[in-house]
């Protein structure tokens with residue numbers, strides 16, 4: 001399937017929110033337990049500046065996934081560090097959109113001058129872990145039992161990639 005990516009706009013917020021809420025309700029990929037409103041996502045989106053891009057993936061003009069780089073910490077010494085989020089609409093998973101978005105958001109991070117990217121991935125999410133590994137992310141370590149969702153305590157793997165100097 002042929003996917004294209006582009007910078008997200010306010011007009012994409014409904015699609016971004018719907019894709020995120022599908023993951024909130026049906027997966028342990030995100031530790032949110034309640035769906036977000038479009039207004040909450042607008043606040044989240046407005047908080048993304050030039051250094052913290054949001055991309056969407058489209059097929060035939062329909063948004064099927066999104067990726068973002070978010071501030072890891074508001075403390076200034078962390079300015080070169082960002083955290084990746086990546087969500088593909090369920091019916092379009094496994095068709096290459098996740099790889100395409102992750103490659104493109106990594107390129108965006110390099111373009112805006114970030115030094116390193118982090119991803120927090122629930123340890124059972126082998127598709128995401130393998131995808132990150134294949135693009136050069138390394139395992140930092142596992143945070144044990146930091147979440148609880150669908151009646152299970154969940155471990156989270158922290159993965160990292162440092163841009164080449």
Ligand SMILES: CC(C)(COP(=O)(O)OP(=O)(O)OC[C@H]1O[C@@H](n2cnc3c(N)ncnc32)[C@H](O)[C@@H]1OP(=O)(O)O)[C@@H](O)C(=O)NCCC(=O)NCCS
Nearest residue numbers: 023029086087088093094095096097098099121127128131
């Ligand atoms: C994890 C996720 C982002 C991956 O995106 P995707 O579009 O489904 O994955 P892709 O089609 O790009 O495939 C990526 C790799 O995983 C493999 N893969 C994809 N789905 C798979 C599956 N169900 N089983 C095994 N391997 C799979 C692909 O073969 C591919 O590897 P390759 O390029 O070496 O062939 C997506 O499935 C998703 O949004 N899941 C729910 C939310 C989530 O987990 N987000 C990540 C939070 S860290």
